[in-house]
Amino acid sequence: MSVATETDRQGEAPSGTRPFAGFEWLLAGRYLRTRRREGFVSVIAGFSFLGILLGVATLIIVMSVMNGFRKELLEKIVGVNGHIFATPIDRPLDDYDVVSQRLRSIPGIKMAIPLVEGQALASSQTGNGGVLVRGIREADIKAIPFIGGNVRRGTLDGFDTAGGVAVGKRLADSLGLQVGDSINIISPKGASTPFGTAPRIKAYPIQAVFEIGMTEFDASFVFMPLGEAQAYFNRDGDVNVIEIFVDNPDRTQVVRDAIEADAPRPLVLSDWRQRNRSFFNALEVERNVMFIILTLIVLVAALNIVSGLIMLVKDKTADIAIMRTMGATSGTVMRVFLITGAAIGVIGTIAGLALGIVFAKNIKSIMAALNWVTGANLWDPTVRFLSDIPSVIDWGEVTSVVVMALVLSLLATLYPAWKAARLDPVQALRMG
Known part of the structure; x- marks a missing residue:
């Protein structure tokens, strides 16, 4: 009885300390490492990581270009044509x-x-x-x-x-x-x-x-x-x-x-909003649609985390049963798999954030390099109105993208972690 009590204390974080014990981080890290027997699970985790990375980076890059496009067009259209137009009446x-x-x-x-x-x-x-x-x-x-x-x-x-x-x-x-x-x-x-x-x-x-x-x-x-x-x-x-x-x-x-x-x-007045309303409305609709489409990339990557963790839980059924019989609580098991899934999402989001910002800040140089490599003009100004590809990073939008990716990643880990915590150790050992 005393052994079980002591083990329970190790499985649960003491009051007033951090909610995740050191051995929970260690165990989650071991589950993330590639081993031959668990190679397929690791492949799914890798694709989940790449999906979140590319989804976050692409969202930041595309939204920055759309912001730059709108800002440049607004400045040039309004800067050359004026803001209010007064014409005579009588x-x-x-x-x-x-x-x-x-x-x-x-x-x-x-x-x-x-x-x-x-x-x-x-x-x-x-x-x-x-x-x-x-x-x-x-x-x-x-x-x-x-x-x-x-x-x-x-x-x-x-x-x-x-x-x-x-x-x-x-x-x-x-x-x-x-x-x-x-x-x-x-x-x-x-x-x-x-x-x-x-x-x-x-x-x-x-x-x-x-x-x-x-x-x-x-x-x-x-x-x-x-x-x-x-x-x-x-x-x-x-x-x-x-x-x-x-x-x-x-x-x-x-x-x-x-x-x-x-x-x-007496004058008839009109302004730049009236003259360019359909144009800027079309830009806003395109921007919102692109955000929704690219968010689906992050959502698919989050669903990959779900499938990967479910497979990991099934593969580790015997390990979970042994931990439970040694005194680990259901909360301990749940936290281990929460850390495992969240690590994929958090690291992928941070990597995507870094890649997106670097790409958005140097997009003109990158475009020039791509033009040199391909030998073609990938940004045709006669089609896209502007001479150069613009990019303006909106840090509020970047924060929203990062928060959205983190929330989706964390939500994706809840169900597999809950399933792992609900495993009956006796039945799991019998099945193993």
Whole structure:
């Protein structure tokens, strides 16, 4: 009786000490080691470990790329096009200077830029393509960081008076043009003649070439001096729209309310959320679906832990019975198998976390290396809008992924450990 009592004390953790005894860790470690007779169990444990590792790493990498993709697109779309768009209601916007100045005085607004916009065809001796022509003043185009801060060739100095245009790098490359070459701008809305409206064709020298980093913009934007654009599109000293840039894009509605309360004249207002709602909603749906799909990888790996532990319990039935007859409690047996299964999940999650963060932080270098090895461009900017693959690690999301993987791994160990603890030692010895 005293021997059994003493053994019970060894099997259970004393009050106030750690819940897992040293010999329980030792026994769990022995069960995790590969032995010839238990090779298949170890193979399942290995695949479970790899599944959790790859699942966690892939989740972190994919979510980081999706975050980077959304952040880059949002910054570039909103950074070039503005946050709020004001268009006239009752009469042409010929008092744009007064209106712009009044808008700039409203709290939360950092820029109000009058623009003339029109679609046209750009051509050269080597090709042609549709473009969006934007008439803008020199001070305003320099104030837009994604344009003024990304001039690759030429200069924007003297933009108002030089009579030239600024074009995107991909447009210049596709038309085979350099700074100083002439680009033909063709508009269907030209002069009226007795035979109808004749197209307007005018050649402009290229003064500057910019690169925003977003394929669609770099291949279609042509910036023209505001006065020249008004003459080209037959604007009688007015503009199409005033683009408003706010300090905080997430507080656009607050600024809109302030504009409506203090507008110098009737204006129709729209914002970047309205103009790009379907695009960003599609990105959000894709991001959520990818998270669900990749979570299934971790779930499958957790189920592999269940199957591996159940096989281990069946293989160790005799060992469990001997431990129980020597005085080990059901709690001791349960903790041994909890440690065994949890070790696979915890180590796999930590390894996946490390791999995912390293990959996400160096994804551009890794992509460049893969391009060099395969000899192919694995990131085609004409398909994916952006010139480079972006990555932004959201530590809150990383924490959620790690917690989810750990919880699934721990839950996967409960049933096999409970089954091991429920074994009847007498029946187990008889079966063994």
